[in-house]
Amino acid sequence: MTEMFRDKVDVALTVNGEPVEARVPAGQHLIDFLRQTVGLTGAHASCEHGVCGACTVRVNGEAVRGCLMLAAQADGAEVWTVEGLSDSAAIADLQEAFVARNAAQCGFCTPGMLVAAEELLSQGGLPSRAEIREHLSGNYCRCTGYEAIVDAVEDVARARGGEDVARARGGKGAA
Amino acid sequence: MSIAFGNPDRPNSYIGKTVPRPNITKLVQGRGRYVDDIVLPRMVHVAFVRSPVAHGKITGIDIEAAKTVPGVLRVFTGADLAEVCTPWVAVLAHLKGLKSPPQHPMALDRACWVGEPVVAVVATTRAAAEEGAALVEVDYEALPAVTDTMTALDKTTPVIHPDMGDNLAFRRLHEEGNVDAALSTAHKVVTASFRTARHTGVTLEPRSILVDWNPAEGQMTAYHATQAPHMMQTVFAKHLDIPESRVRVICGDVGGSYGIKVHVYPDEVATATIAKIMGRPVKFIADRLESFTTDIHARDHEIEAKIAVDAEGRILAIDVDDWTGIGPYSVYPRTSAIEGNQVVNLCGGPYDFANYRAQTTVVFQNKTPTCQYRAVGHPIAVAITEGLVDMAAAAIGMDPVEIRRRNMYRDDAYPVTSPAKMRFEGLSHHASMDKLMEIMDYDALRADQAEALKQGKRRGIGIASFIELTNPSPFMYGIGGARISAQDGCTVRMDPDGSVVALSGVTEQGQGTEAMLSQVVAEGVGVSPSKVRVITGDTQVTPYGGGTWASRGAGIGGEAALQAARALRSSILEVAAAMLQADQGLLDIRDGQIVDTQTGETRMPLEELGRIVYFRGDTLPKGLPRELVQTRHFITMDYPFAFTNGVQASYVEVDTDTGVVTLLKHWCVEDCGRVINPQLVDEQIRGGIVQGLGGALFEEIHYDEDGQLLNGSMADYLVPMAAEMPDMVIAHVETPTKESELGAKGAGEAGTAGAPAAVMNAINDALRPLGAQVTEMPFTPERILRALGTIHD
Numbered sequence: 001m002t003e004m005f006r007d008k009v010d011v012a013l014t015v016n017g018e019p020v021e022a023r024v025p026a027g028q029h030l031i032d033f034l035r036q037t038v039g040l041t042g043a044h045a046s047c048e049h050g051v052c053g054a055c056t057v058r059v060n061g062e063a064v065r066g067c068l069m070l071a072a073q074a075d076g077a078e079v080w081t082v083e084g085l086s087d088s089a090a091i092a093d094l095q096e097a098f099v100a101r102n103a104a105q106c107g108f109c110t111p112g113m114l115v116a117a118e119e120l121l122s123q124g125g126l127p128s129r130a131e132i133r134e135h136l137s138g139n140y141c142r143c144t145g146y147e148a149i150v151d152a153v154e155d156v157a158r159a160r161g162g163e164d165v166a167r168a169r170g171g172k173g174a175a
Numbered sequence: 176m177s178i179a180f181g182n183p184d185r186p187n188s189y190i191g192k193t194v195p196r197p198n199i200t201k202l203v204q205g206r207g208r209y210v211d212d213i214v215l216p217r218m219v220h221v222a223f224v225r226s227p228v229a230h231g232k233i234t235g236i237d238i239e240a241a242k243t244v245p246g247v248l249r250v251f252t253g254a255d256l257a258e259v260c261t262p263w264v265a266v267l268a269h270l271k272g273l274k275s276p277p278q279h280p281m282a283l284d285r286a287c288w289v290g291e292p293v294v295a296v297v298a299t300t301r302a303a304a305e306e307g308a309a310l311v312e313v314d315y316e317a318l319p320a321v322t323d324t325m326t327a328l329d330k331t332t333p334v335i336h337p338d339m340g341d342n343l344a345f346r347r348l349h350e351e352g353n354v355d356a357a358l359s360t361a362h363k364v365v366t367a368s369f370r371t372a373r374h375t376g377v378t379l380e381p382r383s384i385l386v387d388w389n390p391a392e393g394q395m396t397a398y399h400a401t402q403a404p405h406m407m408q409t410v411f412a413k414h415l416d417i418p419e420s421r422v423r424v425i426c427g428d429v430g431g432s433y434g435i436k437v438h439v440y441p442d443e444v445a446t447a448t449i450a451k452i453m454g455r456p457v458k459f460i461a462d463r464l465e466s467f468t469t470d471i472h473a474r475d476h477e478i479e480a481k482i483a484v485d486a487e488g489r490i491l492a493i494d495v496d497d498w499t500g501i502g503p504y505s506v507y508p509r510t511s512a513i514e515g516n517q518v519v520n521l522c523g524g525p526y527d528f529a530n531y532r533a534q535t536t537v538v539f540q541n542k543t544p545t546c547q548y549r550a551v552g553h554p555i556a557v558a559i560t561e562g563l564v565d566m567a568a569a570a571i572g573m574d575p576v577e578i579r580r581r582n583m584y585r586d587d588a589y590p591v592t593s594p595a596k597m598r599f600e601g602l603s604h605h606a607s608m609d610k611l612m613e614i615m616d617y618d619a620l621r622a623d624q625a626e627a628l629k630q631g632k633r634r635g636i637g638i639a640s641f642i643e644l645t646n647p648s649p650f651m652y653g654i655g656g657a658r659i660s661a662q663d664g665c666t667v668r669m670d671p672d673g674s675v676v677a678l679s680g681v682t683e684q685g686q687g688t689e690a691m692l693s694q695v696v697a698e699g700v701g702v703s704p705s706k707v708r709v710i711t712g713d714t715q716v717t718p719y720g721g722g723t724w725a726s727r728g729a730g731i732g733g734e735a736a737l738q739a740a741r742a743l744r745s746s747i748l749e750v751a752a753a754m755l756q757a758d759q760g761l762l763d764i765r766d767g768q769i770v771d772t773q774t775g776e777t778r779m780p781l782e783e784l785g786r787i788v789y790f791r792g793d794t795l796p797k798g799l800p801r802e803l804v805q806t807r808h809f810i811t812m813d814y815p816f817a818f819t820n821g822v823q824a825s826y827v828e829v830d831t832d833t834g835v836v837t838l839l840k841h842w843c844v845e846d847c848g849r850v851i852n853p854q855l856v857d858e859q860i861r862g863g864i865v866q867g868l869g870g871a872l873f874e875e876i877h878y879d880e881d882g883q884l885l886n887g888s889m890a891d892y893l894v895p896m897a898a899e900m901p902d903m904v905i906a907h908v909e910t911p912t913k914e915s916e917l918g919a920k921g922a923g924e925a926g927t928a929g930a931p932a933a934v935m936n937a938i939n940d941a942l943r944p945l946g947a948q949v950t951e952m953p954f955t956p957e958r959i960l961r962a963l964g965t966i967h968d
């Protein structure tokens with residue numbers, strides 16, 4: 001079989017800091033590879049059109065739709081999912097804020113939402129609520145109505161900027 | 176001993192406080208376990224070939240090519256499954272006249288909507304199953320499709336099910352007083368048509384089920400994203416001829432439900448049937464197109480309505496003619512007549528008036544079946560009622576808040592029976608309205624609106640009062656013959672180390688059920704919530720219950736948990752009294768310690784009591800009961816439903832050049848009785864509001880006249896995004912129900928009930944000076960511009 005028509009592709013990448021080598025179907029999406037082959041079920045497949053963001057993972061430092069990228073395209077990439085970001089404590093403050101503010105209900109969108117939020121937070125500064133809302137508009141949540149998520153991200157931005165978040169929040173939300 | 180809810184400093188005062196959800200940490204770490212995360216040995220996948228036509232006779236099925244695909248193991252037709260699974264008929268005896276034909280897991284000789292399952296392809300991978308499904312050839316002889324609701328009963332319209340006689344599924348007329356007399360003599364009569372669009376739930380986790388059948392044990396195990404595990408246990412047992420005790424439904428983490436996952440879906444029953452035939456685990460995960468064409472739809476109503484008022488703004492009569500199209504089958508087992516029935520029950524709900532007439536007409540059509548979706552019927556009834564009230568206020572030149580105050584039931588009027596014959600135990604419309612005025616600063620907002628107008632900005636304020644049906648008794652389904660449990664149970668036990676496990680029949684869909692239960696049990700027993708492990712969603716271990724629907728988890732499941740916890744507390748204290756040679760009545764349990772009630776002095780930790788009971792029972796008196804596990808069930812008996820009430824307000828800006836509506840802010844005051852966890856209640860309200868806002872501004876399933884669904888992706892069916900949503904201010908009035916010690920009513924649907932009406936009234940408040948009005952949801956830019964006369968056909 002020629003290179004052009006090969007239906008399986010060898011890939012070597014790092015996922016959550018660990019090397020992964022696999023032979024993947026040419027048409028397999030990154031999200032399916034991560035979930036089915038690597039066993040990382042944190043990110044989810046949902047709309048399958050790159051609209052809802054439930055499959056969002058970090059690829060080479062950017063938040064990427066796992067349903068729009070092929071596993072074969074991830075050859076050589078550095079991929080981080082919610083599992084690795086949890087184990088490394090890279091987003092521990094963001095996760096704590098989500099818990100404190102009840103910014104997750106069913107939790108299906110949450111892993112993708114966290115990756116998207118961290119992408120904004122990692123840019124530094126104190127984004128406005130409107131900017132937070134704009135940045136998260138590629139990540140749908142059908143449960144929360146978004147306000148708690150915006151609150152949580154805003155809290156983390158303030159805390160990372162050195163503010164006393166409990167005072168800024170004025171007792172809203174978590175007791 | 177009853178709980179002193181009035182004293183926030185009482186011992187173990189967890190009910191009424193925000194405590195963390197025990198199951199949220201795993202979700203933020205991606206450690207949830209949804210059905211699609213589960214992989215079983217020898218598991219296979221099923222993909223369905225679905226009807227591409229809205230109505231067609233199946234004249235031939237060729238499965239040979241599909242069987243040649245590597246990985247494809249079996250291909251099933253509807254006839255194959257009908258040999259194993261019996262059909263169902265979705266009617267309820269108390270909905271008189273409701274009819275629906277028998278329905279099978281897959282179509283037999285005729286397909287009746289685009290998306291109906293016709294052939295099932297089973298393969299070792301989902302990809303292979305899909306590849307096989309693409310090669311199945313089904314021949315259809317086109318039959319005429321019925322798609323329009325309002326002409327479905329016309330003599331010239333084809334009858335979808337000839338055996339049924341006509342396309343009428345259900346009709347109910349309710350009349351109270353003399354509406355015609357009131358209309359003919361009233362100071363003002365306002366007439367309006369309303370339209371609510373066809374919605375679907377768009378759960379981010381699509382419908383998901385994994386069923387295993389072990390023929391050696393005669394045991395079926397279904398991992399199912401469902402709201403009602405016991406109901407599904409009963410359904411699988413009944414239609415696949417298995418004893419209920421041999422069907423185990425496990426409901427782990429569920430990625431959003433909102434009513435979508437409380438129904439019996441043909442493809443899910445087909446999956447269970449195939450598992451029983453093949454004797455191995457079969458997984459079905461709907462893809463997004465399947466979600467749009469086969470998840471239940473809802474809210475597709477067209478209404479003509481009138482309101483009559485006197486010169487002082489008193490409501491004299493309300494007259495409603497409601498029509499809805501439900502697809503080709505009533506959905507099993509809750510039926511598709513409930514939504515229309517709710518519209519009849521709920522219109523005019525907050526108001527004390529005498530003359531009421533409402534009729535709902537429910538017709539068959541060749542579209543996706545509709546059924547109960549969050550706040551069933553409420554968004555429709557509230558839009559009709561509150562739209563009419565605002566129009567009446569405008570017609571007599573009265574402030575919209577004032578007209579409501581003149582008509583709402585007085586807060587001391589209860590108990591009272593409404594003209595729709597709904598019985599209200601205790602509501603707080605006036606206190607809620609007063610609180611709303613306070614938190615939104617109504618007068619200041621009116622001033623802001625006037626100021627904005629000077630700058631050319633069209634802003635509007637919309638108010639919507641509402642009632643909400645919660646805590647249903649068997650009057651909702653059971654009396655109609657459906658095996659849907661209105662009671663619920665909880666088992667609470669103490670383990671040897673003094674920690675507590677609670678097993679409940681209500682389920683967690685993300686709303687915080689397990690947190691609520693942990694608080695209630697913690698307070699009931701006398702331990703910290705962190706010592707309570709809550710187990711839900713497993714029919715093999717939890718007491719039989721109804722699950723999550725009609726805002727019943729806290730009110731029904733919470734009360735069962737409280738009673739079980741109190742019973743365990745008594746059992747523990749009985750043992751403690753014997754061990755300590757003390758009077759049981761003088762002992763209490765606080766933070767996991769047996770204490771002297773009067774002094775608070777610690778007498779013994781629970782783990783010592785556990786050690787003695789479980790390992791040194793020989794040292795206790797013979798015959799002393801030591802039952803450290805207690806089960807209690809709860810059912811409401813005094814009222815068919817526990818109604819809640821509330822009022823919402825929306826502040827919007829309408830761009831009259833583009834037709835775009837911007838939501839500036841939203842308020843809700845809500846009375847769900849006892850608030851168990853303020854944060855979780857507020858977040859249920861906020862999430863519910865945003866689903867209502869989606870219906871008001873974005874959500875609409877489109878069909879063409881042939882019954883083809885036109886917007887079956889999340890790129891085309893719009894749901895609210897973060898950037899478009901406003902911040903929401905939530906406040907509460909608490910009128911506990913007297914039916915239970917806990918006093919909790921439901922909170923999960925109130926937001927959705929009132930939000931669309933509030934937005935509609937706000938838009939119309941902004942447009943009224945221009946002589947424009949919108950009543951057809953969603954209020955898209957196009958509809959706004961048409962109302963303004965900017966565009967016309």
